Amino acid sequence: RPNRPAISACRSTVPTRPTTTGTDPCADPTVDIPREAPGRTALLGCQPVRSTVVGVVGGSQAGKTTLVNGLVGSLRDGAVVLSFDEYYHDLAHLSPGERAVVNFDHPDSLDDDLLLSHLDGLLAGRPADVPVYDFATHTRTGRSRRVDPRPVVIVDGILVLAFPAIRERLHLSVFVDAPAEVRLARRLDRDVRERGRTPEGVRAQFTATVAPMHEVHVVPCRDLADLTLDGQGDRVANLAILLARVEGAGTVF
Numbered sequence: 025r026p027n028r029p030a031i032s033a034c035r036s037t038v039p040t041r042p043t044t045t046g047t048d049p050c051a052d053p054t055v056d057i058p059r060e061a062p063g064r065t066a067l068l069g070c071q072p073v074r075s076t077v078v079g080v081v082g083g084s085q086a087g088k089t090t091l092v093n094g095l096v097g098s099l100r101d102g103a104v105v106l107s108f109d110e111y112y113h114d115l116a117h118l119s120p121g122e123r124a125v126v127n128f129d130h131p132d133s134l135d136d137d138l139l140l141s142h143l144d145g146l147l148a149g150r151p152a153d154v155p156v157y158d159f160a161t162h163t164r165t166g167r168s169r170r171v172d173p174r175p176v177v178i179v180d181g182i183l184v185l186a187f188p189a190i191r192e193r194l195h196l197s198v199f200v201d202a203p204a205e206v207r208l209a210r211r212l213d214r215d216v217r218e219r220g221r222t223p224e225g226v227r228a229q230f231t232a233t234v235a236p237m238h239e240v241h242v243v244p245c246r247d248l249a250d251l252t253l254d255g256q257g258d259r260v261a262n263l264a265i266l267l268a269r270v271e272g273a274g275t276v277f
Contacts, residue, residue, distance in 0.1 A: 078177070086207055091253065099270075112157055116164070151171060
């Protein structure tokens with residue numbers, strides 16, 4: 025995989041977490057797993073397997089989840105998903121009013137260290153306990169969902185490519201593109217139906233932070249992706265293209 029030039033709008037640095045190398049990777053949660061193209065060797069129950077990391081990125085409601093669900097459905101038990109939406113910082117220490125004005129479309133709103141820890145654990149053959157996030161209250165519920173290692177690990181989120189440390193771990197990345205009016209219409213439907221928001225609140229947030237942050241942090245990173253797909257395009261065709269690239273990037277069981 026060739027190196028790409030950095031884009032100024034994307035983060036140039038993230039905090040570096042120490043890693044160690046030991047003879048028993050299953051016993052050390054911070055074992056460094058060397059990159060090996062096309063797939064990375066991981067341990068599943070202390071048995072070597074091949075793990076391919078796929079990043080699915082793009083604007084809010086561009087069509088990422090539809091594509092991810094199709095990929096998981098095609099690979100069945102061969103794939104798991106780490107969704108960046110589950111890694112927002114817990115804002116329980118803030119009042120509801122203070123939470124309402126947080127810019128959730130800025131990279132600082134996300135706990136990238138925790139996602140990286142979970143991703144590295146999966147690549148070392150260990151399960152991850154992903155926090156369950158409550159979007160209505162902007163807090164973590166205290167519950168978690170267990171994610172087990174699989175041959176394909178999908179990292180999904182609008183800002184996945186804005187973090188160099190995450191980019192380094194991807195074997196393949198796809199940018200799902202859709203115009204702003206389409207993304208707003210889809211976001212209205214989702215946030216009102218699933219996240220307890222009002223239409224007025226959704227429109228206000230889209231204008232105040234979603235659209236501006238999309239231009240600053242998401243669009244400039246499009247050139248970092250290996251593949252761009254039309255979020256309004258044929259879903260079956262998009263999935264077929266992605267499946268072919270995933271199979272070419274590493275071992276798919």
